[in-house]
Amino acid sequence: MADFATATxxxxxxxxAHCYRILGSVDDAEDVVQETYLRAWRSFESFEGRSSVRNWxxxxxxxxxxxxxxxxSRRFxxxxxxxxxxxxxxxLAAAEAQWLHPVPDSMLDPAAIVTARDSLRIALIAALQELPGRQRAVFILRDVLSWPASDVAQVMGTSTAAVKSTLQRARARLEHAPPDVERTVEPGxxxxxxxxxxxxxxxxxxxxLEQLLRVDARVEATPWRTWFSGRATCVPYLxxxxxxxxxxxxxxPTSANGQPAAVGYHRGRPYGILVLTVTSTGIATINAFGxxxxxxxxxxxxHV
Structure with a gap:
């Protein structure tokens, strides 16, 4: 058991982080990670080292x-x-939907947040939800984590050629709904x-608030399907x-998905989390998760 813990x-x-990128929910990701470690523990004695422990x-x-x-269903x-x-x-009109959720930075590897925080951004996680499961997994492993195609094939239990084909389809699909890829400002x-x-x-x-928002800013708040785009509309709405x-x-103040965030209380009662996408020209997006x-x-x- 000690060897298993040391190795894994x-x-x-x-x-x-990997499971969160695929599932869009930190609760679901935690459940899957727990299941992963249970499965790994049960089969650890038969692990033959044909791949690295990490790839396994x-x-x-x-x-x-x-x-x-x-x-x-996919998360929205x-x-x-x-x-x-x-x-x-x-x-505001409410919607019965499986909403995408933010992930606390405190649950993630600090080094990964610094080096790969753009790969955790809300906009990217939402865009990935457009992909079927296998395409999503291959795209994350290949284009987000930059794994070699041979390693991705090993993880997916398929051939390198199949990985390249799946990745091509994923890229083509994302071209129709690309995430906002503008780089955010530096953490400092x-x-x-x-x-x-x-x-x-x-x-x-x-x-x-008007001074802080970009001209093309957007405001989205779950569980409402109603959202607003453009500072001229967002500010009067707010x-x-x-x-x-x-x-x-x-x-x-807190942080989520490698982005600045705030825990919100309304008249003393808990509301949820507000996540900001900040660029050099101002706040591009306010994602409020009610x-x-x-x-x-x-x-x-x-309560506060």
Whole structure:
């Protein structure tokens, strides 16, 4: 048992990130990682070392993810259900959907967040949901993690030629719905923007928010299918439907998906997580995940 833990434990956090990229839910990813380690423990004595322990674990985890996907629908952001609303006073319409969830940076490998944080961004995770399971797994292993095609074939239990063919189909499919690939600003510049955003929301200061948002900014908030695009629409929506009065909101800084984020409380009650995509020209996207359970998941108290 000690040998098993020594050999496999160093890969737990990167496996969680891998499963999260495929599944779009940290809860589902944790379940699959637990299942992966259980399966690996049961078969560890028969592991013959024909591949590295890392590749062996990735094969078990990837197959477990594909099995999980066969029983679950894809996960969405509101923008995946239709176009933006033109009127900032549009009543918000809820949707019964399997929503994509953010992942706390505290659960991931800090080194991976620094070197590969763009591969964890909300926009990319949402775009990956457009792909069928096997295409999604191959694309992640090959184009996101930059694994050699031969290693991907080993993990997927197929040939190198099949991997190349699957990857080609995945790339072609993503061309029709490419993720926002504009690079975000460096981590050292994010804390100031997050602090300004928190102050603007807590003070219900629409003018300050307007200064922070890009002209083409978008605001999405689950569980609402209604979302808004363009600063001219987003700011009136936030002012008239969200901010309320100074003190209604309390935001505590955190980070998710390698991006600046805040845990939100509305009038003392847990709201969920707000994740910002920040570029050199301002905040490009506010993804608000209105799920009180996420507050605990991120390690924060239920009430403030």
């Amino acid at each position: 434990e160093p890969y737990r956090r990167e496996l969680l 674990l990735y094969r078990i985890a990837t197959n477990a993810c594909l099995s999980a996907l066969s029983h679950r 952001l509101p923008s995946g259900l239709g176009g933006p609303a033109d009127d900032p006073l549009t009543p 510049d994010l804390s100031a923007v997050l602090a300004q955003y928190i102050a603007a929301v807590e003070e219900a200061d629409g003018a300050a 002012v008239q439907q969200v901010l309320g009065s100074p003190g209604d909101w309390r935001l505590l 799920d009180p359970a996420l507050v605990k998941r991120f390690g924060f108290p239920a």
